[in-house]
Amino acid sequence: MSESDAAHRLDASSDELDIAIETNLDEDDRLKPEFVSAVLDAVEAGRDEDARALVYPLHPADVADLIELTPEDRRAAVAAALGDLVSAEVLSELNDYVRDTVVDALEPAQLAELASELDTDDAVAIIEDLDKADQQAVLDAMEPEDRAAIENALSYPEESAGRIMQRDLVAVPEHWTVGQTIDYLRDTVDLTSDFWEIFVVDAAHRPIGTCQLSWVLRCPRDIAMTDVMKREQTLIPVDMDQEELALRFQKYALISAAVVDPAGRLVGMITVDDVVHIIQEEAGEDILRLSGAGDGDINEPVLDSYRARVRWLISNLLTALLASFVIGMFEHTIEEMVALATLMPIVAGVGGNAGSQTMAVTVRALATNQITASNTWRTVLREIRVALLNGVTVATLLGLGVMIVFGNPQLGAVIAAAMMTNIVTAGVAGASIPLMFDRFNIDPAVASSIFVTMITDSMGFLAFLGLATLAGLAG
Amino acid sequence: MSESDAAHRLDASSDELDIAIETNLDEDDRLKPEFVSAVLDAVEAGRDEDARALVYPLHPADVADLIELTPEDRRAAVAAALGDLVSAEVLSELNDYVRDTVVDALEPAQLAELASELDTDDAVAIIEDLDKADQQAVLDAMEPEDRAAIENALSYPEESAGRIMQRDLVAVPEHWTVGQTIDYLRDTVDLTSDFWEIFVVDAAHRPIGTCQLSWVLRCPRDIAMTDVMKREQTLIPVDMDQEELALRFQKYALISAAVVDPAGRLVGMITVDDVVHIIQEEAGEDILRLSGAGDGDINEPVLDSYRARVRWLISNLLTALLASFVIGMFEHTIEEMVALATLMPIVAGVGGNAGSQTMAVTVRALATNQITASNTWRTVLREIRVALLNGVTVATLLGLGVMIVFGNPQLGAVIAAAMMTNIVTAGVAGASIPLMFDRFNIDPAVASSIFVTMITDSMGFLAFLGLATLAGLAG
Numbered sequence: 001m002s003e004s005d006a007a008h009r010l011d012a013s014s015d016e017l018d019i020a021i022e023t024n025l026d027e028d029d030r031l032k033p034e035f036v037s038a039v040l041d042a043v044e045a046g047r048d049e050d051a052r053a054l055v056y057p058l059h060p061a062d063v064a065d066l067i068e069l070t071p072e073d074r075r076a077a078v079a080a081a082l083g084d085l086v087s088a089e090v091l092s093e094l095n096d097y098v099r100d101t102v103v104d105a106l107e108p109a110q111l112a113e114l115a116s117e118l119d120t121d122d123a124v125a126i127i128e129d130l131d132k133a134d135q136q137a138v139l140d141a142m143e144p145e146d147r148a149a150i151e152n153a154l155s156y157p158e159e160s161a162g163r164i165m166q167r168d169l170v171a172v173p174e175h176w177t178v179g180q181t182i183d184y185l186r187d188t189v190d191l192t193s194d195f196w197e198i199f200v201v202d203a204a205h206r207p208i209g210t211c212q213l214s215w216v217l218r219c220p221r222d223i224a225m226t227d228v229m230k231r232e233q234t235l236i237p238v239d240m241d242q243e244e245l246a247l248r249f250q251k252y253a254l255i256s257a258a259v260v261d262p263a264g265r266l267v268g269m270i271t272v273d274d275v276v277h278i279i280q281e282e283a284g285e286d287i288l289r290l291s292g293a294g295d296g297d298i299n300e301p302v303l304d305s306y307r308a309r310v311r312w313l314i315s316n317l318l319t320a321l322l323a324s325f326v327i328g329m330f331e332h333t334i335e336e337m338v339a340l341a342t343l344m345p346i347v348a349g350v351g352g353n354a355g356s357q358t359m360a361v362t363v364r365a366l367a368t369n370q371i372t373a374s375n376t377w378r379t380v381l382r383e384i385r386v387a388l389l390n391g392v393t394v395a396t397l398l399g400l401g402v403m404i405v406f407g408n409p410q411l412g413a414v415i416a417a418a419m420m421t422n423i424v425t426a427g428v429a430g431a432s433i434p435l436m437f438d439r440f441n442i443d444p445a446v447a448s449s450i451f452v453t454m455i456t457d458s459m460g461f462l463a464f465l466g467l468a469t470l471a472g473l474a475g
Numbered sequence: 476m477s478e479s480d481a482a483h484r485l486d487a488s489s490d491e492l493d494i495a496i497e498t499n500l501d502e503d504d505r506l507k508p509e510f511v512s513a514v515l516d517a518v519e520a521g522r523d524e525d526a527r528a529l530v531y532p533l534h535p536a537d538v539a540d541l542i543e544l545t546p547e548d549r550r551a552a553v554a555a556a557l558g559d560l561v562s563a564e565v566l567s568e569l570n571d572y573v574r575d576t577v578v579d580a581l582e583p584a585q586l587a588e589l590a591s592e593l594d595t596d597d598a599v600a601i602i603e604d605l606d607k608a609d610q611q612a613v614l615d616a617m618e619p620e621d622r623a624a625i626e627n628a629l630s631y632p633e634e635s636a637g638r639i640m641q642r643d644l645v646a647v648p649e650h651w652t653v654g655q656t657i658d659y660l661r662d663t664v665d666l667t668s669d670f671w672e673i674f675v676v677d678a679a680h681r682p683i684g685t686c687q688l689s690w691v692l693r694c695p696r697d698i699a700m701t702d703v704m705k706r707e708q709t710l711i712p713v714d715m716d717q718e719e720l721a722l723r724f725q726k727y728a729l730i731s732a733a734v735v736d737p738a739g740r741l742v743g744m745i746t747v748d749d750v751v752h753i754i755q756e757e758a759g760e761d762i763l764r765l766s767g768a769g770d771g772d773i774n775e776p777v778l779d780s781y782r783a784r785v786r787w788l789i790s791n792l793l794t795a796l797l798a799s800f801v802i803g804m805f806e807h808t809i810e811e812m813v814a815l816a817t818l819m820p821i822v823a824g825v826g827g828n829a830g831s832q833t834m835a836v837t838v839r840a841l842a843t844n845q846i847t848a849s850n851t852w853r854t855v856l857r858e859i860r861v862a863l864l865n866g867v868t869v870a871t872l873l874g875l876g877v878m879i880v881f882g883n884p885q886l887g888a889v890i891a892a893a894m895m896t897n898i899v900t901a902g903v904a905g906a907s908i909p910l911m912f913d914r915f916n917i918d919p920a921v922a923s924s925i926f927v928t929m930i931t932d933s934m935g936f937l938a939f940l941g942l943a944t945l946a947g948l949a950g
Contacts, residue, residue, distance in 0.1 A: 026847075029723055033848035059707075061726050069849040185692045193689050196671050196730065213688035214668050217660045234532075250506055250755060253535050253748035255671065255730065272747050273728035276754060280725060283758035284839050287765060291831040299856050300839045305857075306864040309832050313869050313898075316828045320821040327817045334816050338809050341816035343804045345823065346795040348675040349932065353791045355785050356766040362757050365773045372501075373508035374544040379773055382780075394788050423788075456825065 005359035024058065031062060036069050040078065048081040048262045055085050063094035068103065088114040096129060097299040108134065112141035115150070119166045119194070121274055124153045128163070138312025161245055162238045164278075165259045165268030168192035171199040172225060174208060179221030196255045196271065200229045202414060205265045207233060207258045235260050238267055245270065246278040247369055257383035286363050290356075292316075298322065312450070319454035323348070326458050330465035332472075339406060340468055343415060346398065348460030351422030354390060355452045358383050358430025363445050366438050380431045395420040414471050418464035429455045499533065506537060511544050515553065523556040530560050537765055539568035542577065543774065551580045563589040567597035571604060572774040583609065587616035590625070594641045594669070599628045602649045603638070636720055639714045639753075640734045640743030643667035646674040647700060649683060654696030672745065675704045680740045682708060682733045710735050713742055720745065721753040722844055751828050761838050764920035765831075767791075782803030787925070794929035799822070801933050805940035808948075814881060815943055818890055821873065822937030829865060830927040833905025838920050841913050862902025870894040883936045891947050893939035897931060904930045 020037065025036045035054070042051035055063060063085060070078045079086050079102045091099060091114060103111060103126065115123040115138065127135055127150060135154075139147050149167050156162025172181050181198060185191065198216060200209040209229030219228050234252050236245050236259045249257065249272055261269040288296030292315075294308025327344070329333075334341050362379070365371045371379055399416025403409050429452050434444035499510045510529070514821075530538060538560060545553045554577045566574060566589060578586060578601065590598040602610055604623060614622050619785065624642050631637025645666065647656050656673065656883035657672050660666065673691060674686040684704030694703050709727050711720050711734045724732065724747055734743040763771030767790075769783025802809075802819070809816050837854070840846050846854055874891025878884050904927050909919035 028719060028844055029726060029845050030847045031849070036847075036849045061728075068845070069847060071850075071853060082930070182692060185689075186695065186861060191693070193687065193693065195689055212668065213692060214660075214670055217657060217688060217692065218668065220661065244503060250751050251504055252534060253536075253751070255746075255748065271730075272751065273730065276725050276728070276747065276751065279751060280754050280758045280843070283755050284761070284843070286759070287762035287835045288839060290762060291835040292828065293832040293835045296836040296839055298836060298845060298850075298857065302857060302860045302864070305861045309829075309861065310865050310868050312827055312832070313865055314872065315828060316825050316871060317821065317869060321825045323824070324817050324821055327820070328814075331813045331817065335810070335813050338806050338813075338816075341809050341813075341819075342799050342806065344816075345802070345932070345936075346792065346799055347821060348820065349795045349798070349928075350788055350791050353767065353928075354784075354788060357768040357787070359764045360766040360768045361771040361773060364763060368755070368759070369503055369505050370543070372505045372511075372544060372771060374506070374511040375546075375773075378546060382777060385777045386780045386784065389777070390785050390788055391586055393785050394792060397789065398792060411798065453824075453828075457820070461820075 009303075024062070031069060032067050032201050033220045036066060039066060040070060040074065043074070043078050043081045048083075051078075052083070052085060055082055060087060060089040061093045063087075063090045064095075068095055068098050072101065075101050079105060084300065088117040088122070088399040090326045091126055092118055095297065095299045097297060097301065099126065100129065103130070108137035112138045116142055116146045119168065120149045120153055121164045121166050122149055124163055128154060128158065137393050156238060159242045160238070161236050161240045161242070161259050161270060162268070164242060164274055165236075165238070165270050166192075166194075166274075167268050168194070169199065169258075169269040169455055170195050171201045171205070171207070171266055174200050174202055174226050176200075176225050177221065178216055178219045178223045178228060179223060181216060181225060182221065194271065195269070198225075199258050199266055199269070200225050202267055206263075207235065207260065207266045208257065209233065214256075224471075233258060235264075236270060237262070242278050243282050246282060247295075249275045250279060251369075283367070285368055286445040289443065290359065290363065290449045292449065315450050316453070319450060319457065322454060323457040323461055326461045327465065330461075330469060333465055333469045337468070337473055339411070340465060340473075343402065343411075344461055344464050347415065347418045347464045348421055348457045350394060350398075350419065351426045351456040352388065354423045355426035355430040355456045356449075358387070358427050359434055359448055359452050362431050362434040366434060366444055371435070371438075376435055380428070380435070383427045383431040384424065387424045390427075391420040391423035394423060410471055410473060411468075414466060414467045414473060416445045418467055419462070425459045426452070426456045486715050499537070504883045506540050506544060510772050511541060515545060515549065518549070518553050518556045523558075526553075526556050527558070527560060530557055535562060535564040536564075536568045538565045539570075543570050545572050547576065550576050554580065558721045561596070563592040563737045566601055567593055568744055570772065570774045572602065572772060572776065575604065578605070583612035584616045587613045589760065591617055591621045594643065594667075595624045595628055596639045596745075598625055598640055603629060603633065630644050631713060634717045635713070636711050636715045636734050636745060637743070638715070639670075639717060640711075640713070640745050641667075641749075642743050643669070644733075644741075644744040645670050646676045646680070646682070647743055649675050649677055649701050650677075651700050652696065653691055653694045653700060654700045654702060656691060656700060657696065669746065670744070673700075674733050674741055674744070675700050679738075681738075682710065682735065682741045685733065687730075690727055690761065692911060708733060709740075711745060712737070718757045721750050721757060725754060726844075758842070761842055761920040764918065765838065765924045766833065767924065790925050791928070794932065795926060797929060798932040798936055801936045802940065805936075805944060808944045809938055812943070812948055814886070815940060815948075817938050818877065819936055822890065822897055822939045823932045825869060825873075825894065826901045826931040826935045827928055829862065830873045830901035830905040830931045831924075833862070833902050834909060834927050837906050837909040838923065841909060841919055846910070846913075851910055855903070855910070858902045858906040859899065862899045865902075866895040866898035869898060885948060886943075887948055889942045889948060890939060893935070893942055896938040900934045901927070901931045 024031055025212045026032050039051050039054050059113050067075055067079060115126055122452045127138055153163055176409040196213060198211045199207045200211060202208050209231045211229040215228050234248060234254055235258050236257050238259050238261050254272060256269055256271040258266050259270055261267045292309060292312025399412040400420050402415050403412025434448045437444040499506060501507050514526050514529050542550055542554060590601055602613055628638055671688060674682045675682050675686060675687045684706050685708045686704040688704050709723060709729055711732050713736050714732050729747060731744055731746040733741050734745055736742045767784060768789025799877050870891040873894050874887040879888050880888025909923045909927050912919040912922045
């Protein structure tokens with residue numbers, strides 16, 4: 001949070017603020033339903049001032065939550081009633097889909113003014129979602145300097161470092177001392193306050209070292225910056241994908257990092273607070289992708305969710321047809337012994353779940369860069385060993401159960417063998433299919449599930465009905 | 476990264492370091508397989524010095540990766556060969572399971588020395604995993620001061636703020652000026668260098684404000700700290716769960732935050748670099764829990780993985796038996812028309828996938844605190860609307876297909892109606908079951924899947940076979 005939004009709020013003493021927070025938020029920092037209702041009721045009744053008084057003490061992130069928790073058809077009214085409490089910072093905290101509703105109600109000039117108040121990265125996040133015409137209208141309404149920064153950011157690919165970096169940073173020449181640096185910081189008025197490291201650059205503006213503020217503060221004034229700085233730096237190429245840079249921040253525990261252009265010149269800085277939500281998103285989206293739920297955002301328009309999900313259900317329908325075809329090959333066997341039809345979904349279903357387990361583990365390990373060529377084979381072998389143990393246990397239980405219930409040892413043996421086969425197949429497929437996709441640079445979370453399900457379903461029916469036929473069970 | 480580990484490595488100029496990084500790491504910051512093999516070969520051949528020379532330039536996080544990429548049975552040998560390159564910081568970066576192997580090979584005295592070099596939070600992370608006897612041995616071998624800090628941390632519940640906070644922080648009295656603060660920082664020798672904010676405390680050591688280092692640096696010396704600091708702070712109670720505090724860091728974009736005891740006194744500080752991996756873990760674990768894959772760590776011993784997963788497969792076996800029982804009720808119908816057996820898994824399977832989609836969306840929204848009582852009902856309704864659209868599309872396709880292939884319009888109508896019923900059921904169950912578990916404070920990711928699968932399986936067979944029987948298809 002910057003100083004500016006603190007000014008937004010009551011200059012409450014710490015105690016007063018604690019009370020405000022206690023009243024409005026539950027133990028998970030979520031706005032209480034009573035509070036949300038109180039604001040909505042006030043707006044409904046035309047008591048805008050009351051609504052504003054309620055919202056005034058909130059942190060911008062909580063104002064954003066309030067708008068998200070407001071039913072869609074009342075959001076524009078609530079935003080209008082709150083007026084300038086829906087600050088630039090609130091906009092930048094809003095969910096993308098919800099922001100669209102709010103932003104659509106604003107004039108380009110208003111939006112341009114709001115965007116000018118933000119760091120470039122937050123302004124870009126708002127402007128990049130507009131359609132081309134609106135984008136241009138907002139840019140035209142901005143000051144030339146702000147416009148240039150945003151146009152520059154928009155020239156980089158979406159989700160790249162160039163889009164999320166901020167251009168306001170502190171860089172000093174390598175020949176400066178600590179004292180010169182401190183004087184520069186004190187004397188330069190329009191410098192950002194949101195920085196945690198100072199970059200030391202050479203004459204070509206290439207970063208040669210980085211210096212935590214605490215080191216500057218703790219050194220005598222006459223020490224050279226090059227003696228304080230750390231030479232090892234983790235540099236971020238300006239075209240690096242946000243997922244990769246998030247992993248890099250995490251791996252090296254970075255607070256901020258310099259962004260460099262292809263010539264190695266310092267062009268921006270990324271701070272960890274802008275990376276944290278990327279880490280959260282990227283880590284959370286695998287679960288949505290594996291199930292084919294698209295963006296999986298509860299604020300997404302229903303038609304968009306439908307389009308994303310139905311595509312996957314139709315693919316699933318096709319793979320189910322394959323399984324159905326496998327069953328069809330054994331119609332004669334089933335006619336002879338209809339109990340097989342009763343039991344066959346067990347083999348397919350439990351196998352499918354064993355496959356999901358292995359796939360989830362493999363997809364997560366790939367997403368967190370834990371698997372390389374050095375341990376690929378070992379990972380597959382490990383999954384096979386787990387599958388063998390699982391297979392023996394589940395097959396034994398199922399086989400004994402079926403033998404006792406149906407009084408048919410042969411049927412018990414057949415279903416046990418089929419279950420064992422399918423769980424091991426699930427282990428091999430669940431581990432190797434994501435690894436294969438990753439090798440070909442295809443997102444394993446998106447592509448794997450449909451194939452693994454297809455294999456465990458078909459194999460389940462094939463093994464069970466095939467073995468039953470071979471064993472002459474239906475004869 | 477602290478200053479100390481920089482000293483570990485080559486004092487390379489930026490250019491040299493870039494080359495080293497380029498040689499050892501691939502584009503995803505993972506160690507190249509060639510490099511790993513070179514180190515392992517050197518250790519194998521007894522050329523420890525060569526191995527050390529290779530590893531010397533690596534960042535501690537990469538040394539940790541190297542040990543993780545080493546096959547399990549060779550890890551102790553590699554760690555022994557690398558000697559003090561396996562620094563305290565490397566230990567703190569290691570995967571929990573892998574660390575156990577390495578730590579087991581160390582004497583308590585060695586471990587105590589390594590732990591003393593670390594921040595309390597990292598030392599605790601290593602020590603908390605030891606068994607009681609080893610823990611005591613290590614603590615006994617430590618300096619009294621370090622021991623007290625770690626014993627204090629261990630007195631808080633696992634995964635609470637008290638475990639992950641660091642005790643080294645900078646707090647100044649409220650009557651100080653900026654100049655006094657800077658002098659104190661310069662003159663106090665044994666102060667931590669890893670801090671990003673200065674806490675201002677009252678006489679009872681309660682934090683009354685916080686001050687970014689950049690603000691201190693940019694203010695004249697005679698300004699009072701209370702005029703620079705921000706009064707609104709996000710305080711972390713010492714017993715807060717790590718998942719909640721991670722969400723709080725994320726929501727309010729914190730770099731560091733004060734940890735307070737129940738009396739409101741400042742007892743520690745948490746910095747965002749310690750929170751980032753919690754965010755990653757918590758966001759990533761839902762996918763593992765939904766599939767019943769336990770911890771889902773590829774370094775987990777096979778037997779532990781087996782135990783975690785087989786439990787879930789057996790539960791799944793029981794729910795599959797229920798579905799099997801449903802089918803059994805219609806044995807007579809199937810005998811009359813065996814095509815029903817061929818088609819029934821389609822209805823159950825596609826319904827199951829529709830349920831997974833809704834469940835994944837709901838579980839993620841709950842995990843990121845997006846759902847409260849204010850929008851619960853709206854979220855369920857939204858999922859039902861998506862389910863209706865999905866249902867109509869998939870049911871139409873399937874119904875028409877079956878009608879054409881089997882030349883039986885009635886069969887087409889029956890399977891379409893069953894598919895529609897099951898997809899809508901899946902939508903309702905997939906949304907409401909996780910919400911219900913969350914309401915009762917049960918982790919929805921762990922508990923939901925088994926129930927949703929049970930419902931979509933049973934409903935799929937019941938709707939299809941039941942409707943077929945009612946329609947007199949088998950007559």
